[in-house]
Amino acid sequence: MLSGPSGSGKSTVISALMxxxxxxxxxxxxxxxxxxxxEVDGVNYFFRTHEEFARMIEADAFLEHAEYxxxxxxxxxxxxxxxxxxxxHVLLDIEVQGAEQVLQRRPDAVSVFLCPPSMxxxxxxxxxxxxxxxxxxxxxxxxxxxxYGRAKDYAYIVVNDDADTAAAELDAIITAELCRSEKRMKAxxxxxxxx
Amino acid sequence: MLSGPSGSGKSTVISALMxxxxxxxxxxxxxxxxxxxxEVDGVNYFFRTHEEFARMIEADAFLEHAEYxxxxxxxxxxxxxxxxxxxxHVLLDIEVQGAEQVLQRRPDAVSVFLCPPSMxxxxxxxxxxxxxxxxxxxxxxxxxxxxYGRAKDYAYIVVNDDADTAAAELDAIITAELCRSEKRMKAxxxxxxxx
Numbered sequence: 112m113l114s115g116p117s118g119s120g121k122s123t124v125i126s127a128l129m130x131x132x133x134x135x136x137x138x139x140x141x142x143x144x145x146x147x148x149x150e151v152d153g154v155n156y157f158f159r160t161h162e163e164f165a166r167m168i169e170a171d172a173f174l175e176h177a178e179y180x181x182x183x184x185x186x187x188x189x190x191x192x193x194x195x196x197x198x199x200h201v202l203l204d205i206e207v208q209g210a211e212q213v214l215q216r217r218p219d220a221v222s223v224f225l226c227p228p229s230m231x232x233x234x235x236x237x238x239x240x241x242x243x244x245x246x247x248x249x250x251x252x253x254x255x256x257x258x259y260g261r262a263k264d265y266a267y268i269v270v271n272d273d274a275d276t277a278a279a280e281l282d283a284i285i286t287a288e289l290c291r292s293e294k295r296m297k298a299x300x301x302x303x304x305x306x
Numbered sequence: 307m308l309s310g311p312s313g314s315g316k317s318t319v320i321s322a323l324m325x326x327x328x329x330x331x332x333x334x335x336x337x338x339x340x341x342x343x344x345e346v347d348g349v350n351y352f353f354r355t356h357e358e359f360a361r362m363i364e365a366d367a368f369l370e371h372a373e374y375x376x377x378x379x380x381x382x383x384x385x386x387x388x389x390x391x392x393x394x395h396v397l398l399d400i401e402v403q404g405a406e407q408v409l410q411r412r413p414d415a416v417s418v419f420l421c422p423p424s425m426x427x428x429x430x431x432x433x434x435x436x437x438x439x440x441x442x443x444x445x446x447x448x449x450x451x452x453x454y455g456r457a458k459d460y461a462y463i464v465v466n467d468d469a470d471t472a473a474a475e476l477d478a479i480i481t482a483e484l485c486r487s488e489k490r491m492k493a494x495x496x497x498x499x500x501x
Binding site (some may be wrong): 279 | 419457459462474477481483485486487491
């Protein structure tokens with residue numbers, strides 16, 4: 112599970128990570144918001160009606176879900192389980208509250224908080240886009256400051272000075288987590304290993 | 307801290323790891339046993355008399371120490387602290403009991419258990435050396451079985467199918483440990499990071 116405020120460079124780091132490892136699948140979220148031009152159902156999001164979304168909540172079909180500006184977003188559990196069973200690692204791009212919900216259901220999930228090198232650098236990046244109004248930028252900086260306060264609740268913190276270095280650190284975290292003794296002992300006990 | 311029974315291939319993996327990373331220093335142990343031909347004081351071991359060793363224990367100068375077949379072995383704390391202060395990671399080749407002692411003094415130490423892919427493979431390796439008597443091989447296998455029982459007490463388990471892969475996993479564990487949020491938050495608080 113990867114969380115990071117706007118401007119942390121999350122999507123670039125995720126792309127770099129996916130290029131490094133072939134054993135990762137990206138979790139596609141479900142949402143009730145309308146598709147934007149070019150967005151494809153099942154690729155960018157699973158686009159669902161409010162009624163369909165409500166039925167999925169009823170059926171306990173989400174690892175986590177939340178409402179945001181009038182629309183619902185959630186991580187469907189079934190595709191995640193399928194990918195895990197097929198031997199893949201599953202990457203969730205997720206908000207702080209979502210990460211907490213997932214950990215309730217999947218205590219073996221690993222949480223990583225991605226942050227830019229500094230607030231000054233974050234501000235530079237947000238302004239550098241040149242697309243957002245001053246008010247929006249200040250709002251994002253305030254949100255970022257609040258979100259940083261939650262970084263310590265994550266298992267890992269990766270600082271994104273450079274996307275390739277950050278991707279290498281995420282790669283190392285996945286490899287190291289597979290070596291955690293409780294996970295390795297489980298693999299050994301389940302007969303993956305003859306010792 | 308790396309532990310592994312005889313035949314786990316520890317020294318090969320350590321060499322491969324040291325080639326991968328330039329930021330590791332290997333901890334040289336102190337011992338009361340006599341140097342073997344070619345062994346150099348301060349390189350292979352710090353060779354000390356029983357009296358010198360006893361004074362070091364008295365002065366609380368060891369991270370851990372133990373007696374083994376009439377000789378004393380220990381990890382001097384001062385060189386470890388010096389290397390850490392100079393920004394290096396310190397690698398300790400250490401027995402199960404030693405690792406426990408170090409964790410008492412340095413709870414931030416990271417323990418890794420190295421094991422061969424299977425008991426059958428371990429036996430093959432021990433016999434493949436062609437140097438040991440049957441009795442000695444059986445003794446080593448019994449010790450290995452007992453030591454494997456302790457693997458779960460380590461933070462990580464690395465299976466040495468292949469030395470380069472095992473070294474890559476150790477490398478990843480070091481990188482990932484540096485991203486652990488409690489360590490990163492400490493670095494941030496100490497001013498390494500401006501956030």
